[in-house]
Amino acid sequence: MDINIRKAIKHNIADNxxxxxxxxxxDAIQDGQEKMLPGLGVLFEIIWEQSDENQKNTMVDSLSKGV
Known part of the structure; x- marks a missing residue:
């Protein structure tokens, strides 16, 4: 069984x-369940791809402060 997680998640949120x-x-963050991590990863990937270099640098700065 071959499931394309990215495609499924994008389909599920397409009309949101x-x-x-x-x-x-x-909800995904507050729930804290491991099964939500792939979905958050796909959402982050979408955000990253839509961001310019300044926004990417800001995200990386925020990430480095949080870890």
Whole structure:
């Protein structure tokens, strides 16, 4: 069985508005379950791909401060 996680997650959120996307992120983080990590990874990948270099640097700075 070959499941494309990226494709499935993108399909599941394709029609979500900004509030729904935010709720998805907040719920996944608050829930803290390991099974949510791949979905958050896909969402981060989408954000990364849509970001310019300054935004990417800001994200990396925030990440380095948080770890």
């Amino acid at each position: 508005d900004k509030e729904q996307l935010r709720d998805t992120i907040v």
